[in-house]
Amino acid sequence: MIRFAKHYFEGIVGIEIYPIISLLLFFTVFVTMLVIVSKIPKKDVKNHSKMPLDS
Numbered sequence: 001m002i003r004f005a006k007h008y009f010e011g012i013v014g015i016e017i018y019p020i021i022s023l024l025l026f027f028t029v030f031v032t033m034l035v036i037v038s039k040i041p042k043k044d045v046k047n048h049s050k051m052p053l054d055s
Contacts, residue, residue: 009015
């Protein structure tokens with residue numbers, strides 16, 4: 001199955017850009033989430049962590 005897919009994709013012109021785009025997209029989302037999480041105040045994190053036990 002992989003041989004068939006490899007042979008099929010070798011014939012497509014411009015296919016080599018898609019792995020680069022997907023890597024950049026993953027990296028951008030990962031770094032964005034790290035920045036967002038690091039900006040959350042510690043007070044809010046403690047309050048959210050206690051929410052399931054507050055009932």
